[in-house]
Every structure is written in C-alpha cells, then in structure tokens.
Amino acid sequence: MHNLRERCANLSIVVHGNCSRSNYEDVANILMSYRNNFPHAEIIFSISSSDFIDFASSTVTRCSTRFSSMENFCHLINCQADKIAYARLANTFPAVFRDGARSHPNHMIEAACSGLALATREFVLRVRNDLLFKSEKFLEKYVDLYENFYQKGRYTVVDMPIMISSLFTLNPFSGVRLPFHYGDWFHFGLTKDVRELWNVPLVDLTFMTYYESNTCLSGTREKERNFFSRLAIEQYVHYEFLNKKIDGIFLSHHNDDRSIVESIEILIENFLLCDLYNLEIYFPKYNHGFIPYTDNNLRIIEEDWIVLSSDKSIDIPVYLDKGKFGARRYNPQRFPLLIGAQNLMSDVGFHFGRSIIIPGDAEGGIVCFGPYIGLFKGSYTATVEVSSLYPRQDDCYLVLKAAYNGGQSVLATAEFPRDHGNDAEDSAVFLQISFEQAEDRIDDFEIVLTSHGFYDMAIDRVVLEKTDGREAGPVPSTSKRSNPRVARLPGWSHATGKGRSPS
16 A cells, blocks of 8 residues: 555645635636646636636536636636536625624535535545645645544544644634634545535525524623624534534534533544644735734644644643633643744844844844743753844844743843854854743743844744753643533533523
C-alpha cells in the first residue's frame, strides 16, 4: 500500500461559493492558483449562486454566461476546472444572528453536495472559493497530525479523520455553550466521508427564524441569545452527520449542553484540527481572524487538539474551562512556542507581510513587545529572530528583556552591542535571553526589544522554549469526567432526550 502522503496526493479539490460580477476576478485568481499549485488534482468548481451564469445552458463540462462581458471568465473556468457543479434550489435567508448579514446556508450546503458528488479521487479538499491553499503544506499537516497524535476511540465513525480549521471551532466551555460548532471553512479527508458529512437536508425558514417565535432555553446566557436560527449552520451540518452514526448525543437547540463533553470527544476522535495561519494560505476575508492570542481560549486550537488527543485521561471540562485564568489569557501548553511577528507589537516599526520592519530613519525605541500571554513556573529561553539588522551609528545597541506586569516586573535583561555577530549582510541574527519564572503563574508575559540609536531591521518571530523539562502547566487528568451543567429544558428527560421543547 502506498504511504499516506502519496495517498493524499490522489486528490480532488471542490472549490465552491458565490460567483458574481463583484467578485469574479478574485474567484478566477484563486481557481487558477489551485490549478497551478495542484496540477495533477481533479478540480471541481461548484457555483452556489451567480448574477451572470446562464444555468439553463451550462453543463458539467462547460459553464455559459448571459453577458458577453463575462465570456472570458467562463472560458477560464472551462479551461481550469475538470468539472463544474451548480446549486439550483438555494435562496437567501435572514441573518443567522443579531446584527448579522443575510445568510446563505443552503447555497453552501447544495454547492458542497453538488461538487462532492462529482469527486472521483480517494481524498478530497472541500473549500470555499475565497480560501486558497498555496502549497501542499496542508497535506503534510494532515500526515503529521494523523501519524503522531491521532487516536481512534469509542466515537470514531469515519475511516480516516477529517481535517478542519481551528478558526470557528468554538470552545463550548469558554462561557458561550455552542457544542458541535466545528470550523467549516474547509474539510480534507476521504472523499466518501466528506461527501457523507455534507449530505444533509436543506434548512428552511422555520429553522432559520426559530427564535423569533420561541424563547431560549432556561438559563441561556446573554452572549448565547444572539441567534435567530435554532442552530448555527456549523452545528447543523456536523451534528446532522454525526447524529446519524452515534447514539445518545443531543443538540436540540444551539446551546443545549447535554452532550457538551461528547462534542469534544467526537471532535478529537473524528477530526484533525489545524491552525490555518501556518499552512501557507490566502484568506483575506479572515486574514486577522485567527491571529490574536486573546482568541485562543474561545476556540479549540491545534494545541488543544494535540494535548487532548495525546492523553485521553485529561478531564475535558476542566482543561477547556480557561475562564479561571481569564477568558482572554492564553497559557501555552506545548513548547517551543513560535510567536510570529503578527502577534507582536512595535512603537517604532510597522507590520508588513510576516515581519515587523524598522525603517533606518526611525529613532531608537521599542522595536517589538508582546505577546501578553500567561506563563507557568519554569525555566525558559526566548530567541528573537532578526532577519535583517543594519546599525546606522557606531554606538548603537539593543536591549532585550523578559518581563510581565506591564513591563514593570523584569525577569531578565540582555544587552547586545553594535557588533554582536552580523558577519554577512544576508545573514539572520538571533538574540537570545534565558530566564526563570518562579511564580506558579504570571499574566501578561512579554518579550521587549528596545533599540538605542538608528537601525534598519526586520523582526520575523520569537521562539519561546521551556528548558527545564517540566510540564508547561497543570493538565488535569482523571479517570472520571466532570459533569458539566446541563441545559434546563422544561419537561425534558435527559435520559431519553424526549419531551416538549421550549416555547
């Protein structure tokens, strides 16, 4: 049998979404890039809606337009895509949640189903048409997570796990209970499994406006009262698929938490969870939606999935209930931690690409600081990776500090004179500092690099390593799961799942 990496290369790519005169150029560029980046893949372009496509005369091998100005675009689609699929039943609905835009759940469901029905390869990438994977790095991530961390369990219902994004895979223990809210920006896995996942009925107006006619469950919190639809669409798609295969799980309403622990166990045993940002993607709509560490506790990140997959004895509610440290206080569990420039700030520089750039005419000041994370007791080393460093004066020097408490409490300081090792103009410089963190836990840990004098320089990232060999922090293990608070459903039997729903 071929190894997994070779099997993954036997790939269909289903690219689906709206295609209109307002976005066709972006869609065309993404489709062309998929063809160029994956020349041997089967590419299926699925059109969920359009204001110029002539659906009546379009076929699986050729799309047509009603406007001469759009003929070149259709020609491009016909050349780049192996097959073309269409959504014909979907219509726009009111918003899913308060202050939201009009929604298009059926366009997504029907376009995904239509495209997946045409896929013939062993593996498939189902992806929105505004998200581009620029390389095969996501295949390498799949192999890494599967071979090094994934474990089947009692809830496993797929032959191979399906990889999804941590973006919008929400943590139901973060204060907003939305079990089974798994990210749906893309799915990568066995074609037969992904096809079955999306084989769900279309929703209707009754479903989408449920809370306009019904009250929320008793005990619903303020931030859980934003919905008009009975479930979030991410919940609907995944739960409909899982409920057909797993007995004894419940999700009657969006914040029904009777199966809240099971929703995480099912996630761990059927899906691989990855952080999109490190997979060489182009996703301008949500370019900054998955960067801040302040959001890490509100969703299930790749690190959480690895920790929970590696140790099934961990108490899920205790581990994911991070509010005890502050809902916005991220505490890394695995090291080394790669802190990209996007997670750092600067007083004298600016962000561009994946670096912080300091202009040569900028006066000395704070080059970078952050990322403001929690840090448990232990020994650490931080390395600032400087990809270019050009001192402009003879008496220039840099000061590196490990600090917390708004920079008032300093754990260690290191000073680097002008001639600290940049022997060649095209070489990177690595500024390193080691320190001890003696408290059980600190908040707002940061690395602060200050320039004295003028420098032309660029900071790419900080690598934080734990050097004492101990655990990063308390990871609760237990042979018995904690019992989360269950939703109080009037007249509802939690043993049978039967009874009257709230109204």
